[in-house]
Amino acid sequence: MxxxxxxxxxxxxxxxxxxxxxxxxxxxxxxxxxxxxPTIKVDAKKAALGKRLFFDPRLSGDAELSCSSCHDPEKGFTDGEALSSAYAGSNGFRNVPTLINTAHKAAWFHDGRVGTNLNDITRESITETYNMNMDMRLMQERIKQDPVYVKMFKDAGYGEPSNGSVRKAIPEYLKTLTSRGSPxxxxxxxxxxxxxxxxxxxxxxxxxxxxxxxxxxxxxxxxxxxxxxxxxxxxxxxxxxxxxxxxxxxxxxxxxxxxxxxxxxxxxxxxxxxxxxxxxxxxxxxxxxxxxxxxxxxxxxxxxxxxxxxxxxxxxxxxxxxxxxxxxxxxxxxxxxxxSLSGDVLNGKDFVPEEIDTEYTVIDDWRKAKN
Missing domain, CATH: 1.10.760.10 (Cytochrome c-like domain)
Structure with missing residues (x-):
């Protein structure tokens, strides 16, 4: 046997x-x-953009959930519950795993169904109906309305905001989440x-x-x-x-x-x-x-x-x-x-953005604005 x-x-x-x-x-x-x-080398401007996106509820279909809703820095980037919450109208059936050190993982999720491509993992987490239920085309238009994002995407070398760049920036932020300071x-x-x-x-x-x-x-x-x-x-x-x-x-x-x-x-x-x-x-x-x-x-x-x-x-x-x-x-x-394997809580300014300001003037007649 x-x-x-x-x-x-x-x-x-x-x-x-x-x-x-x-x-x-x-x-x-x-x-x-x-x-x-080991720490992972990151692009600081891309990681800063990914950090803001990670905490922004506008990345979910109903603009109520952000990545951080289930992955709370104060709780080791989990939610502290036995089983996760989920998008409105549903609830989760597994415990939320920590995101600390996950940029080193060989396979993601409790079943390991997704490999090491953080771009794919970000896309699935944002678009899956019972996670954040977001159409990434809508997400792209939402973030293009925000002048802060317009500047951050440009400064990060991505050009104008796009869903493809979102799938690159969030993983860059995840690479910063490395354990440190444990006894x-x-x-x-x-x-x-x-x-x-x-x-x-x-x-x-x-x-x-x-x-x-x-x-x-x-x-x-x-x-x-x-x-x-x-x-x-x-x-x-x-x-x-x-x-x-x-x-x-x-x-x-x-x-x-x-x-x-x-x-x-x-x-x-x-x-x-x-x-x-x-x-x-x-x-x-x-x-x-x-x-x-x-x-x-x-x-x-x-x-x-x-x-x-x-x-x-x-x-x-x-x-x-x-x-x-x-x-x-x-x-x-x-x-x-x-x-003794637990160290510093990753809740400082390097890991949590300042309050996200959504009070801004949207683009007039945005359907005709150049993408």
Whole structure:
């Protein structure tokens, strides 16, 4: 069983790389401790433009939601809820993942269905009906009415405002969101956290999947996390789930009572079990609860307990999950280490724009104005 599963995962990695154009980055050897997340060089003017766009609700169809509505800097660029909100008339069925360090990711979303192209990810997030529901042609006309944007696009080297440039500027801003100032990176861990790190690398075996500077292998695994009943009990969440499942081509989507996760990549349980999800980063956990793809755990102690029990009750879960036999003190040591991976809240002026002024004179007869 284990050999078959290992072979299947090996095949999956190769198929995934070809099908998605994604090069999964292997974690470092266990002997080498992960280091700080490297910063990415950015164009300052493009990033400043992307920052303003990220916080501007005019990028949604009803001008009520901005990217920051779900990705709040005060909450580690999440929303602090178990399951996300969504566009008016719907609600989300997954937990909002942090955007900190995501410019380094090998694949996006909890199911990893989109690769590393931040342009594509920005487009999907803005245009998807249950996210921001924006027609990008309308978005382009809206921002062209704003003289601040006209100048910022020109200064950034994009010329006049366009939806293509929006899809370039927002990713430039996302590249600025890098973890910094954590006790782990500064070498200032408590003795309890240091003990937790040794457990993390040794007895608990967490580093086998939570590897590298972001503490993730960027691969999907099935853990047997219990379903969040709100997805099916609350109509506005269920309708979003059904819409998503239909768009992904899943059979019998009306009766599906499990989030398919990364199964949607292949629609083949021999390649990817239903209910598999991408290994999340362990950076900034103090800011980003609740935890897991569906927000089922409120605290890090609950998460550690889940792994100590060997994951959930699921016949297809990753065979690497085994009961750990951790003591109460060891669980607290692991929690202390996980908390030591959280650093500065990215809520200063480098990450949050000044108030966006929308009181301006619009262009007369804009339909005839030169684009």
């Amino acid at each position: 284990t050999k078959q599963y290992t072979a299947r995962i090996g095949l999956l990695s190769a198929v995934s790389a070809m099908a998605m154009g994604v090069a999964f980055v292997a974690g470092p050897a266990v002997a080498a401790d992960p280091g700080p997340v 782990y990176d500064k070498g200032e861990m408590s003795e309890q956290a240091k003990a937790g790190f040794e457990l993390f690398k040794g007895k608990a075996g967490c580093i086998s999947c939570h590897s590298g500077d972001r503490f993730t292998d960027d691969k999907p695994h099935k853990l047997g996390v219990p379903n969040n009943p709100a997805i099916w009990n609350e109509p506005e969440r269920h309708i979003t789930f059904v819409t998503f499942a239909k768009f992904q081509g899943l059979e019998n989507y009306m009766n599906l009572r499990q989030d398919p996760g990364a199964y949607i990549r292949y629609h083949d349980e021999t390649l990817m079990p239903m209910g598999s999800f991408m290994t999340p980063t362990l950076r900034e956990l103090k800011q980003t609860g609740p935890y897991m793809h569906n927000g089922m755990f409120d605290s890090l102690f609950e998460v550690v307990n889940f792994y100590d029990q060997g994951g959930g009750q699921d016949k297809d879960k990753d065979p690497a999950l085994k009961p750990l036999g951790l003591s109460f003190d060891e669980k607290n040591q692991l929690v202390a280490f996980l908390e």
